[in-house]
Amino acid sequence: MKVARRSRDTEPRPTVRRAALAVGAAVALVTGLAGVGASAAPATLDTAAPGKQSATLPYLNPRLSTERRVDDLLSRMTMAEKIGQMTQAERANATPADVTELGLGSILSGGGSVPEDNTPEGWADMVDAFQDGALASRLGIPVLYGVDAVHGHANLYGATVFPHNIGLGATRDAKLVEEVNHITAKETRATGPQWNFAPCLCVVRDDRWGRTYESFGETPGLVSRLSVAVRGLQGRRGQLDHRDRVLATPKHFAGDGLTTYGTPTGDYTVDQGISIVSRQEFARLALAPYWPAIQRYGAGSVMPSFSSVDWTEDGVGNPTKMTAHRELLTGVLKGRMGFDGLVISDWEAIHQLPGTWNEQVRAAVNAGIDMAMEPAQFRQFITALTEEVEAGRVSTARIDDAVTRILTAKFELGLFEEPYTDRRNLDEVGSAKHRKVARQAVAESQVLLKNRGHVLPLSKKAPLYVAGSNADNIGNQAGGWTLTWQGGSTNVIPGSTILEAVDDASRRNVTFSETASTPVPSGATGIVVVGETPYAEGFGDVGGPQWAYDPGDNGVPRPVKDMKLSAADQQAVDTVCTQAAECVVIVISGRPLEIAPALLSKIDGLVAGWLPGSEGDGVADVLFGKKRFTGKLPVTWPRTVEQEPINVGDADYDPLYPYGFGLSTR
Structure with missing residues (x-):
């Protein structure tokens, strides 16, 4: 059987790079500064060379120190503009016009919040549109755009x-x-x-x-x-x-x-x-x-x-x-640790605090929150914080400290000189060079837990029989935070599944049966790839909520998260390891899973594959000996879920495999 590879059509369309600055917005900025403080002086703009103003406005002068530029810009800002900078909205709920009107400091994409054209160029166009809105504001302060790129x-x-x-x-x-x-x-x-x-x-x-x-x-x-x-x-x-x-x-x-x-x-x-x-x-x-x-x-x-x-x-x-933990945010983080960056609240985290909305906002900002991630209620945050400042319950000094930290980040990122997307690296997104590093990371991450009879690396002589729910499912292989917040079994991304990788690496007859319903050929080596389906955050808690998030699930609740192999996975392992001459089980999961002793006794080779992402070829590299197994357990592997929490150093430490365990191969 030859497995068709997924397309890697990631080439961005040709594009003309935008000018570094919107000259019209810059001119409006200067004319709008009239009367905004005695220190404000007119700037001379070189309209023939966008982004290269010989500015007498200190904050526009890249030759000055970041500290001086921040101080100058802060002195020109109204309280409304400062509070706007402390506010982050979600792209699906805000527009470039909102950024202009409110002077928003930041926009974010939550998990799965993407432009209609979910390509490199589509992203660049979307971010630059919000930047247009920022540069059209009175002071032309660039916007910060944030994402959860947690594994790429x-x-x-x-x-x-x-x-x-x-x-x-x-x-x-x-x-x-x-x-x-x-x-x-x-x-x-x-x-x-x-x-x-x-x-x-x-x-x-x-x-x-x-x-x-x-x-x-x-x-x-x-x-x-x-x-x-x-x-x-x-x-x-x-x-x-x-x-x-x-x-x-x-x-x-x-x-x-x-x-x-x-x-x-x-x-x-x-x-x-x-x-x-x-x-x-x-x-x-x-x-x-x-x-x-x-x-x-x-x-x-x-x-x-x-x-x-x-x-x-x-x-x-x-x-x-x-x-709202002032002792830790201000006393420890900004105090003892000397942190001089900005503190951004998590998604609507302020809403979880006790009290009224105004009390929640007051507590968070006074504790040390510099920017509020308010995906939908960004206007309400601005209103509440404004009222708290006017009432004297949040000091001007606290506001100035927060905005100083935000502006410092923007200057250090070079956004005042290059606010728009530099697209020269677009063609490197998903490139072969980058995927090679990902493949290396996959290979090094594989942990060999059992290798009875030196079944691994696999012989190049015996036929192969591949089974299991995660053998040919790149969505499961990538896990949460992939295309969508929770990830999904039906989420397909460019890359290689473990089945495809095995088929390519073996160069011999491969039989695939996801449920192991097809008989195992005589003398075949079995590879069973099992494990979890995707989840993120609390929806992956053992005993946590069961829900249908992935549209591809057609309203059927996702499998319960219990740190155990599903009945179907256990049956596939039992069937293959009983019939095959030798068998290797690969567990694709975000954590250790319980493996019953009776099942473990039938397994010759056991591999912790974790969530390898797009490059299943890295798994095949160690299975077939192209690279050695070198991974070591980063967490303790328990005998049963009931042992949790279990960690190295516990007085009664008795795991199936201890922290740091990992066999190697030649």
Whole structure:
């Protein structure tokens, strides 16, 4: 059988690059400055050379320091313009005219929120349209555009889709993680967005959490080491204005990986719950990765978590939502850690705080939130914050501090000189060069858990029989945050499934039967690819909500998330491993899954494949010995789900496979 490969039609259409600045808007900007403060002086614009104004307005002069430019611009802003800069809206709910009218500081694309033309050029056109709106405002302050490019710019069809962080954690390869994030930055900024809400620096301590795959692992040492992802996105200090860099956002500050099972409100069982720990444990497990991210790599923004923290040693029992946690946001993050970037709230996180809407806004901003992610209620946020300032409940100094941080990021990104998308890297989106790095990341992320009789690497002589729900499903292989927020089994992206990769690598007869209903040929080696279907956030919590999100599911609820193989997967493994001469099982999942002892005893080779993304060829590389297995478990693999939470160092530690385990092959 020869498997047809999916098309990689990702070539952008030819385009004419826009001018660096809208000259008409710049002229309007200068004339509109009349009477806005005694220090305002007219500027001389060279209309023959857009973007090269010999400006006497200090904030338009690129030869001045960022600090002086920020101070000058801040002195010219009205309170309405400042509050507008502190506001972020979702692209589906805002227009370029809204950006002009309100002076919005930022626009974002939530998971699955994409332009109608979901191509590199379509993204660039969309972002530039919002930039048109920003430059048409009185002061012409460019807009920041943010996305969740958490394993590549995966909202974009045709982007390179890398393994999720849990797989990268298995590689233990800091240099590779930096390179993966550099490519993500390059593909993201080439298509317009200059801000990435990544990396996730949570230290996951309970794999029942639906965001486990967003973590590099369960120890603060591993996550701290891989916080180099920040440098991958931003580059070294002073490189933010390069066309292959974006503003990074370590998240979620802090403790979202430590939440106690059963503490969230609503249907979630872990996500957005309460971290019930001592201050010492919180510092060790939750705060540790942020020190290098901020002090060594200079992270430009940070996103607080939805979680709450309850300091257990004080006996108060009064958990505080991170969005309103002044001690941690202002005292620790902006104080002890010396963070001088901007703090962006998570999606409508302010709405989760106690009190009236005005009280919620006041608490968040006074705690240290600099920009509010208000996808739909951005106007209401502006109104409420304006009222709080006018009433003296939020100080002008707090507003000025927030806006200073926002403007600093925009100047350092070079947006005042080059506000529009630099499209010279468009043809690199999803390029063979980038996919080669993704393939390497996949190969290094594979963890060999069992290798009875040295079944791996596979012999090149025996026929192959491939089965399992995840063998030929690239949507399952990519997981959540791929094209849509929750991902989907029916989401098809350019790339290679594991079946396609095996077929290409083996160059011999391959029989495929997803359910293993076709008899296994005599003497065949079986490969069974099983595991989870996609999810994101609380919808992946064990015992969490069951729902039908993917339109391709036709209203049928998605499989329950229980960290166990489905009945169909178990049957496929049992059938193939009983009939085949030898069998290898690959688990495609965002976390360890429970494998019953009776089933495990029938398996010759067991591989933790995680969520490899678009390049299934990387899995085949280690199966057939083109590359060695080198991956090590970034989290503990339990015997049963009931052992959760289980982490290395526990007094009663008795896992199926311990943290750091991983066999190698020659």
